[in-house]
Amino acid sequence: MKIKLYKSFYLLFALASIAFTACNKDIVTGEDPYAGGKGSLGIGFIKNYPNPSFAKPGELVDFYVKGLKPFIGKIDFFVNNTKVEVVTAQDSLVTIKVPMEISSGDAKIVVDGQVFYGPRLEIDGNASLDANYEMINGFRGSVSDILPNAGGFIVTGFFNNFENQAVETGNNRVYRRGIHFIDASGKTSTSMSFGRGIGSSGGVNSIAKLSSGSFIIGGNFSTFNNKQVYGIAKLYSNGQLDSTVVDVINTTSNPKNSLDTVSSFNAGLFGGSVLRVFSVKDDKVMVVGNFDRYFKIDYDYSSRENRRTIVTDAKHVIRLRADGSLDSTYMIKNAGANGMIMDATMIDQERIVVIGTFSSYNGKPAPGIVCLNADGSVDPSFNLSGTITRLISVTYNAAQKKIALAGIFNGLGGNANIKGVALLNTDGSVDKQFVLGEVGTGIASYAQVLNNGRVVVDGSFTSYNNIGRTNMLILEKDGSLLQKFNAQAPFSGSISKIVETRSSTGEPALLIGGSIFQYGAKTVGNFFRLEVKE
Structure with missing residues (x-):
């Protein structure tokens, strides 16, 4: 067989050579396309x-x-x-x-x-990676939220590994799916255990701690530690699923199938994923997302294999009780937005600011942003003027009482200089002191006010006021930039969450998570600690 192959090869080679020679007789040599080009300067x-x-x-x-x-x-x-x-x-x-x-x-x-x-x-400069932070490889997949807890941090996102620790085959399996607890030095902490975490697909967008010490997670997932859930779940303080045993219809001859262990937080959402969850008084939960229906399981008419759902129309923003039941006293006649929800944040007095691609909310004009009172009614005094093309992110700093908006807009609050990033007071008025500088054709996609009043901005830009600055800025209260906090570049990726903390030397620092690949000359795994010395 080999001999035949070799012969075939040589025959094809010979035929190709003849064809090339024959064709070559008709070739007319044109001008050198590189003629007149500049020669190498030897530099x-x-x-x-x-x-x-x-x-x-x-x-x-x-x-x-x-x-x-x-x-x-x-x-x-x-x-x-x-x-x-x-x-x-x-x-x-x-x-x-x-x-x-x-x-x-x-x-x-x-x-x-x-x-x-x-x-x-x-x-x-004064802002640099914390050299003593012990995280090396970070998370394999994006980080969505970071929650300080018990001296460490609960990290959630769309990841399936941390520090290459995950082993999902064999007898000694280790899971790092969608949620993980790290200590202050950036290493895995055993103080909390989430078992298998979420399933093999999806992720956790948001986490909140309830007054009882339990946690609520929301996102795009259908299981937690192999138990069926529906985009939202309640966890004990140790990280395990808050579960209970219920009677179900037994469709088999096995008596064990008369009982089932299920999530005690009986709630689910149809139509879209959960983007944000917030803890409010009485151990209740605010839930924001692109869903349009709420449901609960009626276990009296369910078996292990089949669930009977009771569905209620509930769009975009809802409030749930501690057991997962829908709080019907919140937002009567909830029509929601006439577009998509992009982000939300909770400000003072349990009010929720929601942004998205909508022009009305519950039938009332809302130019891509709306503030909902604690009872779910639209706050009419929170009325933002200007040309808004797209709002991308919204965050809130309680110490400064400032809301930060990032997106594509200009002229907010009647000020032509307010564009790309705007700081709002809690009444919806624009803080005209802060003016974002020139970023060319770039777009700001995230902004966060820090406790000292400075503003971190992330986006797709290569310069700030005509000086090379790549994608991430630390700005002063008025939008000006101090060189000492912006010496490192490039920043590659996008920020989802910033939490203020301390560095290994006790200096102010930021934990930054998102879809992040590089800071300065160092590759990072979607998470890093930035020391910011005064």
């Missing part, structure tokens, strides 16, 4: 590091190069696409002065329109 970086590798604004840095002698005085030098001053230039050495406004990034030389790329220069 290049000869070392993959500058000296020093870390520098502060105003300091001098040497880069080792070759071939510059014929072009002295004609070179432009950039770091992270920011043009820098060339102090001296020799054939094999260029000394630059770090400008006062710049972020870390790769160097490049531009001569006669040709670009020559060089090594990365790290810019020293």
Whole structure:
């Protein structure tokens, strides 16, 4: 067989050669498409590091190069696409002065329109990855929420692994699905155990702690620790599913099938996933999402295999009692929004601010944003004016009593300068002190006010006020940017949650989760701790 294959190969090769030779007689050689192009200038970086590798604004840095002698005085030098001053230039050495406004990034030389790329220069600043944080690989999949608890943090999201610890085959199985508890140093904590967590698909969007010490999780999932749930579940303080044993119809001859262990929180949602859950008084739960119906299981008419559901129309925002039953006193005649819900946050007095792609809520005008009172009624005084194309995220800081909006909009509150990110007071009025700077064609997709009043902004932009800044900013109360908090770049990914904490040295720090792949020169697994020194 091999001989036949070899013969076939050689025959095909010979035929191809003949065909090529025959065709070649008719070939007419045209003009060289590269004729007239610029030849190589012989310029290049000869070392993959500058000296020093870390520098502060105003300091001098040497880069080792070759071939510059014929072009002295004609070179432009950039770091992270920011043009820098060339102090001296020799054939094999260029000394630059770090400008006062710049972020870390790769160097490049531009001569006669040709670009020559060089090594990365790290810019020293007061915001940097916590070097002693012990998380290495992080989460395999996005992080949606972070909840401080018992000296550690409950992390939820659409992940199936943490620190490569998951082992889902064999006798000693370990699960890291959708929810996990880490200690203050970023390592797995055994203080809570979630068993198998959610099923093999979906994720947990949100978590809240009830006054009783239990937890509510909401998202897009159908099981928790192998027990059937419906997008929402209640957990004990140790992380296990709050469950109970109920009588069911036995359709078999096995007496054990007369009983079933089920979630004690008897609630489910149809039509869309849960985006946010919030704890309110009397151990009740606010639930926000894109669902349009609520249901509960009638176990008197259910078996282990088949459930009888009792369905109630309930759209977008509902309140549930501690047992999962629908609180009918909340939002009478709930028609919901005439579009999709994007996000929500709870502010003072158990009011909920909801944003999305809607123009009305419960039949009342709402330009993509609405504030619901504690009884579910629309707050008419919370009336935001301006041109709103799309609101993407909303967050709230209780210490500052500020709501942060991010999205595509301009002219909020009658101020033409308010665009992309806006801070609102709890009455819905716009804080005109904060004005986002110029981000070109970029879009802000997340904003969070910190306890000290600074604002973290995330989005798809490459510059801020014409200085190279990639996707993440730490801004002052008025929207101005301090160099010392914005020296690192790039930031690759999107932020879903920020929690304030302390670094390993006791400095202020931020736990940041989302779909995040890189901060500065380091790869991160959707989660990292950022130290922010004053």
